[in-house]
Amino acid sequence: MSEFASPPATATGAAPPRSGPRSFAPQSGFSPWKDPSQAPIVRFDNVTKQFGDFVAVKSCTLDIYEREFFALLGPSGCGKSTLLRMLAGFEQPTDGRIMVQGKDITALPPYERSDVNMMFQSYALFPHMTVESNIGFGLRQEGMPKGEIAARVEEAMAMVELKPFAKRKPNQLSGGQQQRVALARAIAKKPRIMLLDEPLGALDKKLRQQAQFELMRIQESTGTTFIIVTHDQEEAMTVASRIAVMDKGNIIQVATPNDIYEAPKSRYVAGFIGDVNVLEGKVSGITDGVIDIEGAVSGCHYKTRSNEPVSIGQQVWLAIRPEKVRITHDKPQSAINVVNGKVDDVGYLGSISHYHVKIGNGQRVTALRANTAMTVGPPISWEDDVWMDWPTEAGIILTS
Amino acid sequence: MRRWYVIAAPYIWLLLFFLIPFFIVFKLSLSDMARAMPPYVPVFDMSGLANFFSQLDFENYTFLLSDPLYINAYTSSLKIAAVATMFTLLVGYPIAYGMARAPREWRPTLMMLVILPFWTSFLIRVYAWIGILKKEGLLNLFLMNYGIISEPLNIMNTTTAVYIGIVYSYLPFMILPLYSSLEKISPALNEAAEDLGSPPWRAFWQVTFPLSMPGVIAGCLLVFIPATGEFVIPDLLGGSETLMIGKTLWSEFFNNSDWPVSSAVAVVLLLALVVPIVVFQRMQQREREAV
Incomplete structure (x- = not known):
């Protein structure tokens, strides 16, 4: 090693x-x-x-x-x-x-x-060679002395715990073992x-x-x-x-x-990585790095801290990760980034629950809550009237 | 019950059309020639079964060994078949490789082109080669017209013509098994070999060729076995110097009317070919087990 x-x-x-x-x-x-x-x-x-x-x-x-x-x-x-x-x-x-x-x-x-060496999606193991000679293939191409090849193959097999399978053919291995042979074959070339x-x-x-x-x-x-x-x-x-x-x-x-x-x-990026709520709106004001947004859903105003260079009237999207949205039965005291809606769907995943809430215009916002013992109040259920809010730091301004 | 019928069908077929005829030929090979109808004795006769068997002997087989004509015909047939198989492989492999690596949508068409000659009678296709190879044939006309040669090539009625005939006639039998084994080889294997530092030609010998071995063996046997007993091609294209067992068998049977000896020739030919057939089946079995 x-x-x-x-x-x-x-x-x-x-x-x-x-x-x-x-x-x-x-x-x-x-x-x-x-x-x-x-x-x-x-x-x-x-x-x-x-x-x-x-x-x-x-x-x-x-x-x-x-x-x-x-x-x-x-x-x-x-x-x-x-x-x-x-x-x-x-x-x-x-x-x-x-x-x-x-x-x-x-x-x-x-x-x-x-x-450069590559590990292939299909593994591309040589079916007519043993695990050992598959791993040694690249080294033989270099004309490396036999003893050295054996040592390197040994080393690579040890790294991926393949030693007991050295003499097997690829079709005698499980998918996980084949994957390790493919990895070892490329890594043996250093x-x-x-x-x-x-x-x-x-x-x-x-x-x-x-x-x-x-x-x-x-x-x-x-x-x-x-x-x-x-x-x-x-x-x-x-x-x-x-x-x-x-x-x-x-x-x-x-x-x-x-x-x-x-x-x-x-x-695109926000949606591709993890879940995200995207709220459409127009910039209505900028003060000290805090951007005010007039939401496309009537009556919704958002405030978010951002360095994004935007101008008043510009169309923007506010992305908020579900785990940053707080969901409660009671109206929160703070007045910013608060939306009201009806619970449309609840996804119980054991350690956490997803709440999909309709806030009007067909727009849905997802909130995520950990199912800890400390959760206060009655459980949130279908058709409940709920309030959701998030801090000004949670929202991300997206212009495209 | 019904399943039994299904399994039995091929065996009954083999019994009727292979095993029984074979035993008839084998019995003939143990008989003696006679100027009679049929031209051999003894004729199967229920009344004197003991007498019938006592008249059978291996005399014809010892006769085959005593006359060098037969031994030469066998060795010459095997040699011609082996050399022709080699050439068929050399011609067929690049074609099969090209087909297997051609764009997927072309492959059925290419396959069709390989099989297309079968739509014409084998005999006619071999006859056509006479027109090409003879002294004033198409090949000589073409070559002399363009001044490549001044004297016509003497190919017709030589062993060379037999080679050409065999390679041409049996090429599809070589290409099809080669193609089917080459097509199964993932191009990713060649990429992997190249990625690991192997130039394309070395990747071919280390990866593609060994993996196409089942196809090579199947193709070679499919050419070698029928080529050994080939009669039409040496008869039409070969000359007097081309000695092949198929021709010997023919003349023994039709010219000499010596059914017992020609039957012995046929039985020995069959035994000589059983060995490669067994090898072929072993290979196929191993391939099946490998999958």
Whole structure:
């Protein structure tokens, strides 16, 4: 394992010493994208990919830094896999350049991109080879001495706990084991950049969560830059240091999971990550960073703290996460961000409950409440007349 | 009860049209030639069963061994069939590979084109090759017209013509099993191999070719087995120097009217081909188990 732990110095030679491993917490000291002295390990420079008339990726520019666990997130057909496949070398960009450590690799075929290895969605294990020789395949291509290959294969198998299965063929393995072989096969090459195309898509939920933590552990211990493609927002939030949200070939927003959730840039991003209430309105006043909004639902006024540059009269949308909405039977004392409605639906999920409330105009607002013993008053039920409110800090102003 | 009928049907078919005829031929091979009708003795006779069996012997088989003509015909047939199978594989593999990697919507059309020659009689297609290969045939006319050769090529009535005939006639039997095994190989496997540092040609030999082995073996046997006993192609395209067991069998049966010896030739041919057939079935079984 020791060999994996020390990545070679960057080509620029200017990698500053790191202050220990980063924690998995979304907000930690690890944020090379904020440091202008850092050179990205991967740079997509205005990359476009067309298949006939279909534009899969539209002039994407994206920097990914060393040791990042970067997630490309979006619905199927948004171009995230195409972006990854261009980095691996399976697709040629129609326009633009792809740089790895400052080197233009756009024209290199996949087998000459030694810094990059990919784990396939289908795993693409060689069915005629044992687990061992699958994992050793990439090393044999390099003409590595036999003893060294055996040692590396051993090391990679130990990392993903595959040793007992060394002599088995892929079809004698379970889905989870196959997934680990695919991972070990790519990691055995010790790439600087590891690409993962929906790596856990075929696993059931419980196994997937386990595998997510395994991926994070391996990423951490090897110091490899991981780029993962996924349509599962929860997965992206769990594993990634940064997420790029994509839609129809465009990168909509690149940010940490925390920022994506708390400060989405558009209704699309807000809706894609987690649940969100979106309230339409017009800006009616701006005072000291607090924006007044005249709601589209009659009689609703909202106030929210925001730095968003908006002008009076502009149409905006206010996004509020359900867990930030308080729901009560009694009218709250505060007068701001208060709406009144009828409970339309209650979703009981054990630890928490969802309340869907109609506030008029067909608009529904969802509130989320933890089912703690402290919850006071009678339980909220269908057709109840309820009040909902949220603090001025909770709402996010979206202009698109 | 009804299930029993369904299972029995193929076995009854095999019994009636394979096993019983085979035993008749086998019995003939143990008989002696006679100037009579039928031209062999003994004829099956219920009254003297013991006498009937006592007259059967393996004389014809020892005769096959004693005359080098037969041994040469067998080895020459196996050699011609083996070489022709090799060439069929060399021609068929790229075609099957191209079909398997063609856009999905083209594949049925390409498949159709491979099967299309079957719509014309086999005999007519082999005859057509005479028109192409003979001295004043299409091939020589074409080559001489364009000044590529000055003297006509002497292909007709040679073993080369037999090779051409076999490769042409049996190509679909090679392509179809190859195609079906190549089509099953996911292109992602080649991508994975390339991603792991293997250039395309090496990826082919390390991944695609080994995985297409069941198709290679099936195709080779489907060509090799009928080509060994082939009669029409050597008869029409081959010359006097082309020695093949099918022709020997024919002349023994029709020219010499020696039914017992020609039956012995047929039985030995069958035994010689049972070995590759068993290998073929083993391979198929292993493939099924692997899935």
